[in-house]
Amino acid sequence: MAGTGSPEERARRGWLLGALALLGAAGVTVLLLALLTNIFERKQEARQPFVRVVEVTESTIDPKVWGQNWPLQYDSYLKTSLATTTKYGGRGLGASDGGPAEQKLERDPWLKRIFAGYAFAIDYRDRRGHYYALFDQEQTRRVTEKQQPGACIQCHASNLVLYRFAGKGDVQKGFEHVSGLPYREAREMKDDKGQPLVQHSVACIDCHDPSTMAVRVTRPGFIAGIKALKAKQGIADYDPNRDASRQEMRSFACGQCHVEYYFKGPGKVVTYPWANGLKVEEIEAYYEREGFTDWVHAETGTKVLKAQHPEFEVWSQGVHARAGVACADCHMPYERVGALKVSDHWVRSPLLNINRACQPCHAVAEKELEARVLGIQDRHHALLERAAKATTDMLDTIVIARKESAPEAALQAAAVQQRKAQWRLDFVAAENSMGFHAPQELARILAEVIDHARQGQLEAERAMRKK
Numbered sequence: 385m386a387g388t389g390s391p392e393e394r395a396r397r398g399w400l401l402g403a404l405a406l407l408g409a410a411g412v413t414v415l416l417l418a419l420l421t422n423i424f425e426r427k428q429e430a431r432q433p434f435v436r437v438v439e440v441t442e443s444t445i446d447p448k449v450w451g452q453n454w455p456l457q458y459d460s461y462l463k464t465s466l467a468t469t470t471k472y473g474g475r476g477l478g479a480s481d482g483g484p485a486e487q488k489l490e491r492d493p494w495l496k497r498i499f500a501g502y503a504f505a506i507d508y509r510d511r512r513g514h515y516y517a518l519f520d521q522e523q524t525r526r527v528t529e530k531q532q533p534g535a536c537i538q539c540h541a542s543n544l545v546l547y548r549f550a551g552k553g554d555v556q557k558g559f560e561h562v563s564g565l566p567y568r569e570a571r572e573m574k575d576d577k578g579q580p581l582v583q584h585s586v587a588c589i590d591c592h593d594p595s596t597m598a599v600r601v602t603r604p605g606f607i608a609g610i611k612a613l614k615a616k617q618g619i620a621d622y623d624p625n626r627d628a629s630r631q632e633m634r635s636f637a638c639g640q641c642h643v644e645y646y647f648k649g650p651g652k653v654v655t656y657p658w659a660n661g662l663k664v665e666e667i668e669a670y671y672e673r674e675g676f677t678d679w680v681h682a683e684t685g686t687k688v689l690k691a692q693h694p695e696f697e698v699w700s701q702g703v704h705a706r707a708g709v710a711c712a713d714c715h716m717p718y719e720r721v722g723a724l725k726v727s728d729h730w731v732r733s734p735l736l737n738i739n740r741a742c743q744p745c746h747a748v749a750e751k752e753l754e755a756r757v758l759g760i761q762d763r764h765h766a767l768l769e770r771a772a773k774a775t776t777d778m779l780d781t782i783v784i785a786r787k788e789s790a791p792e793a794a795l796q797a798a799a800v801q802q803r804k805a806q807w808r809l810d811f812v813a814a815e816n817s818m819g820f821h822a823p824q825e826l827a828r829i830l831a832e833v834i835d836h837a838r839q840g841q842l843e844a845e846r847a848m849r850k851k
Contacts, residue, residue, distance in 0.1 A: 440594040445542050450588040454597075456726050461588075463730040464513030470735045472761055472818040473511060486510045494772040495813070497779055498806055501682025502690060503530045511816060514731055517541070518585040527567055533652035534570025535563035539641035541571075542587035544602055549575055559604040564651040591637045599633040600625050603640040609656025610636065616659060634710035639696035642711075644811070646676060662697040664811050664829050668804070681806075684782045686799040691810040698815045702822035709745070717741045757820060764819025764826060768812060771830045774837035775805050781844040794847035801840030808833045 437452040444450065451458025468474050488508045489495050499505035507525035521527060521540040537543050543562075544555065550573065551558025562570045573581045593600050601607060601624050614622035624636050644667060648655040657674075660666040668689075671677075677687040699705050704714070716727045717740040734741035735757060738750045746753055782798050808829050812819075819826050 440588075442548075442589070442594060443545055444594060445545055445584055445587055445589060447584065447587045450594075454588075456721055456724070457588075457729045460726075461729040462515070464732070465515035466513065466730075468513070468732050468736055470733050471758060472765060473733060473816065492772070492813075494776050497683070497776050498772075498810065499690070502679045503532075504690065506530075514586045516585065518582070522571070532567040533563060533647060534565035534567055535647050535652045535654045536567055537562060537570055537582060538603055538605055538654045540585070541582045542584045542590055543582065544589055545575075546570075546573060546581040547604070549573070549581055555602075556604050560651060560653055563647070563653045586641075590640075599630065599637050601633070601636050601640050603654075605645060605654035605656055606636070606640040606643070609643070609645075609658045610639075612656075613658040613662065616661060631708065631710050634712040634716075635696070635699070635705075638711040638715070642693055642695035642816075644692050644694040644697055646671075646678070648674075648676075662700050663825075664697075664808055667697070667811075668807055681802070683779055684786065684799065684802060686782075686802045686806075688803050689807045689810070691807065691814045693814050693816060694811060695816055695821065698817065698826065699821040701825040704821070714741045717744070760820050760823050761818040764823065764830075767827060767830045768819075771809055771812070771833040771837070774834045774841075775809050778802060778805065778837040778840040778844070781841045785844040785848045788848055790844070790847035791850050794850045795844065798840045798843035798847060801836045801843055805833050805836035805840060808836070 435453065438449060440450050440453065447458060447461060451461075486509065488510055489505070495508060496505050499508070503526040506529065509520065509524065512520060517539075518541045521536060526532065527536070537546070538559070543559075547555045547558035547562060549558065550561045562573075571582055575581055588594075590602050591599060601610075607624065610624050611622045614620075619627075624633065628636055643656055645654050645656050647653065657667045657670040660670045671689060676689075678690040679688065680686070681688050696711075699711065712727060714734045715731050716729060717734075717737065718725050719728055719740055720726075728737070728740070735754060738753050742748075742753050743750070748756075778798075778801070782795065782802065785795060785798070812826050812829050812833070815821065815826070
């Protein structure tokens with residue numbers, strides 16, 4: 385159909401449409417160029433994930449120096465100094481004052497009963513971030529009022545330089561030497577120039593190779609422990625730094641310290657009791673074979689064991705470990721910063737970071753995920769309290785039996801049950817996930833606590849009848 389209007393009007397319209405088309409094409413071109421430029425820049429960022437402003441070596445202890453090369457990771461590491469809290473963990477408000485964390489002994493008085501006669505009965509604090517690992521250790525009355533060995537430094541301080549110096553270049557020898565020293569002497573060791581060898585809490589050098597930034601393990605206790613565990617599984621001469629996958633290393637780095645251990649022999653060498661396996665009864669069997677006892681219970685005279693913080697062992701029994709999920713996947717999840725994928729070094733509860741810690745795998749609303757976790761923890765806490773009640777009832781009965789001069793031979797049966805109940809209760813209570821890492825396994829262990837505690841109570845009552 386013929387166009388309308390005069391030839392001049394049609395010409396103007398044609399010119400206008402052409403100009404608009406040209407502007408549109410130019411706009412699209414600009415957008416495409418901007419997109420291509422952004423893609424190019426991001427690719428360049430990905431090729432150059434960091435710039436080495438300074439050289440870091442096996443002697444660079446201070447995280448602040450590493451932070452010049454890896455500022456994103458360092459900035460998030462510094463956040464471990466911040467107060468965080470969940471329903472069942474953390475001091476919460478007030479941690480910024482630099483004081484020690486809250487007393488577990490005040491919140492759970494039954495802990496004083498099960499630790500009677502041991503240093504944990506005078507000071508047992510709630511958890512705080514890695515930033516405070518060394519500071520809190522130095523402040524605890526367990527160290528200021530009781531003699532402790534240098535072995536404690538294996539997990540609470542950046543120690544590679546210390547071990548290398550003490551062992552004249554041999555880290556293993558230095559580790560063994562430092563373990564046997566009094567804590568204060570080990571803490572205050574200086575190098576040939578008079579510089580302190582222990583300066584920082586957990587640091588970059590403990591988990592990263594300074595030349596490649598590869599994740600590694602450095603704690604001699606873990607290296608020996610995982611080697612013994614793998615030997616039990618039929619794998620000879622296992623070296624995690626050589627043989628483990630990168631995903632395994634993202635759990636092993638945490639498992640260096642978040643584990644059960646003991647100080648072996650007069651040299652107080654930090655030893656992980658994994659030669660039989662990681663389950664509570666397998667570790668117990670190891671201690672029985674070694675004839676090891678942490679202390680004699682002040683109320684009952686029974687030789688008992690103290691669990692440390694067996695997160696690695698318990699996680700290993702859970703569904704996440706079975707699915708190949710590493711500790712770092714949940715506690716140090718990745719985040720995008722430009723083109724970079726950065727592991728968040730603000731190590732904390734996944735409940736405080738559900739979006740990045742949980743939702744990459746679970747397509748469920750945050751509130752629903754939180755409710756599921758709290759449901760597990762609430763049930764676990766209720767069962768833990770029942771197990772603690774059964775254990776203190778047993779202690780009460782044994783104490784009464786001793787006061788009434790029940791035959792020592794008859795009380796031995798109760799002592800056997802106390803050792804078993806105490807070990808299992810502490811193994812669960814000292815583990816810091818409030819049941820989440822392996823709910824079924826921990827419920828099984830707490831059921832055994834109640835069983836052994838009630839059996840111990842019955843044995844003490846029988847002993848009284850044999851007077």
